[in-house]
Amino acid sequence: MKIIVLGATGLVGRAVVAALEPRHEILPVSRTSPVAADLADPASLDALLAEPADAVVCCAANVPLRPLAELTDQQVLDDLRGKLLGQVALARRAADRLADGGSITLTGGTFTEPIAGSALGALVNAGLEGFVRSAAAELPRGLRINLVSPGWISETLEAMGEDGSRGTPVAAVAEAYRDLVEGDASGTTVVPG
Template sequence: MKIIVLGATGLVGRAVTEALEPRHDVLRVSRTTAAKADLDDPASLDALFAEAADAVVCCAANVPLKPLAELTDTQVLDDLRGKLLGQVALARRAAGRLTDGGSITLTGGTFDEPIPGSGLGALVNSGLEGFVRSAAAELPRGLRINVVSPGWISETLAAMGRDGGTPVAVVAEAYRALVEGDATGTTVRPR
């Protein structure tokens, strides 16, 4: 399969491309790679599908932890536009351009337990999960859509001097399984 991985230079994106490359033709995309795209730039998303692709994986989006009292209206709109609306825009474009039976895999990130500063992220990620669940019922031509909600990544926590989380290799395997499998409308929380 030809697979587009958006956010390929980040921790999760690198692991996902490494998991997919032994069996597939992977196009690594980020704001800094030769093939560039940004979830905030619809024209760059359109350009991703100039050539035929079988799957698209988005590992590009995040919402920083920040207490609600410290958020400005602009920050709320920017985070909604980037992670939620940007991935919806990517999915809309992919739905019209992927080959029959293609796969769209997005990235959520809801944590098991509420943590301070995660309110906006919970809103964005819950919206994304609801979108995926509903969009799966209307995708044409056997297309599939899913979301991975990795929670804390072990390597990220280790860099912060903390223990726990899920190893990035386990998270990458969840993306690979969704791309190669037949699930649709699901949220996977790797453990």
């Protein structure tokens, strides 16, 4: 398969590329790569998906932790545009352009316990889960859509000086993406771990 991986230069994106590369042709994409795209720029998504592909994987999205009392209206809109609406825009375009039987794998996020600063992220991630669950019923031509919802990544926690054992190793997270791309599930949210 030819697979487009957005966010290919980040921690998760690099691991996903490494997990898929041995068996597939990978087009790694970031905001600064030779083939560039940005979830906040619909025109860049149109240009990216002009290339024929069998699958698209988005590892590019995040919402920073911010205290609810300090959130501005603009930050709320920016985070909704970036992670939620950007991935919805990517999925809509991919549904029109991927090969028959192709797959779309998006990135959400989850934490077992609510943490300070995560309210907006929780909103975005719940929206993505609902979108994926419902969009799966509408996709044409045997297309599939799924969501990987990692919590803390072990390597991220370690880089923050925290206990990495509270997270999931990035290699295990990458396996979840690979399993969804190569499998037959649709409309599911996978929490690696």
